[in-house]
Amino acid sequence: MASARDQLSGVVGQIQTAVWKVPDGKLENFSQTFFQGQTLAVSWNGWTQVVGGVLDATKSLTDLWVTAFDSAQNPYNELIKSNINLTSTGTLAWPIAIPPTTLTIDARYVLRFKPNASTFDPNSLELSSPGFLVLNSVSSSSSSLTTTTSSSSTTANALDPSISLLNSQTGLPSLSTNAPSSTSSATIVATPQETSGLSSGAKAGLGIGITAAILGIVGAGYFIWRMRQKKKTSIESMAWNGAAVDHVEDKNAVPPPMYSGSPAVELPGGTRSDLPISELDGNGR
Numbered sequence: 001m002a003s004a005r006d007q008l009s010g011v012v013g014q015i016q017t018a019v020w021k022v023p024d025g026k027l028e029n030f031s032q033t034f035f036q037g038q039t040l041a042v043s044w045n046g047w048t049q050v051v052g053g054v055l056d057a058t059k060s061l062t063d064l065w066v067t068a069f070d071s072a073q074n075p076y077n078e079l080i081k082s083n084i085n086l087t088s089t090g091t092l093a094w095p096i097a098i099p100p101t102t103l104t105i106d107a108r109y110v111l112r113f114k115p116n117a118s119t120f121d122p123n124s125l126e127l128s129s130p131g132f133l134v135l136n137s138v139s140s141s142s143s144s145l146t147t148t149t150s151s152s153s154t155t156a157n158a159l160d161p162s163i164s165l166l167n168s169q170t171g172l173p174s175l176s177t178n179a180p181s182s183t184s185s186a187t188i189v190a191t192p193q194e195t196s197g198l199s200s201g202a203k204a205g206l207g208i209g210i211t212a213a214i215l216g217i218v219g220a221g222y223f224i225w226r227m228r229q230k231k232k233t234s235i236e237s238m239a240w241n242g243a244a245v246d247h248v249e250d251k252n253a254v255p256p257p258m259y260s261g262s263p264a265v266e267l268p269g270g271t272r273s274d275l276p277i278s279e280l281d282g283n284g285r
Contacts (some may be wrong), residue, residue, distance in 0.1 A: 030131050038137065064092075067109065116262075
């Protein structure tokens with residue numbers, strides 16, 4: 001036979017399912033994750049029933065608190081909004097701003113409706129949400145986002161369709177963000193920094209200019225090479241023609257006399273004889 005505590009726990013679970021939209025009352029404790037700096041669109045259905053051991057919202061206004069899930073380990077509590085009529089459906093924006101020192105102690109938190117009072121009383125009756133996790137924000141720019149779970153879209157009919165958000169850095173389950181009702185739904189993606197560079201037209205023009213410059217350099221080099229070749233050919237042609245003229249002039253020249261034997265000798269008296277020595281008489285005449 002189930003104990004009274006187990007029975008109360010089962011009743012509380014049923015009440016959470018009926019009342020809480022965001023955080024989603026249908027989900028187990030800590031199956032939902034939110035981020036520091038985000039704005040959570042907390043929403044609930046009106047609660048008018050009277051159940052023993054559970055907050056009676058018909059008697060007075062209530063206060064909404066966020067507290068650590070385990071108050072023995074982490075005594076943190078903070079008032080979100082006071083004087084709420086829990087008998088009517090409601091929604092409020094909660095900017096998640098849990099002190100960093102508190103987050104380092106424990107990441108488990110819960111929302112609690114409590115009887116209206118000036119201070120938090122942990123022993124008073126309450127109507128609490130399922131426990132959820134709060135982690136340091138992935139990006140400071142996400143502070144304007146409002147977050148819901150993916151399954152809350154089926155119960156929060158008064159809210160806009162949810163938007164899928166995947167925490168790729170922490171590896172946690174996918175969540176969904178609830179955009180304000182004045183905006184349309186859109187998939188949230190990481191926005192990279194604006195890249196700088198040339199446009200496609202500028203790149204095309206630059207490529208054409210470089211190609212034209214290369215072709216101009218090649219053409220100029222070829223022109224200079226051709227001019228040098230022509231100059232070299234002209235010089236060689238002139239040298240060849242000059243050698244031919246010299247050769248023709250040599251053909252018309254009278255060769256010097258050819259002698260076989262001794263060279264010419266000088267006769268006495270200063271007379272020169274071209275006859276060889278063997279043809280002169282013994283007196284040198």
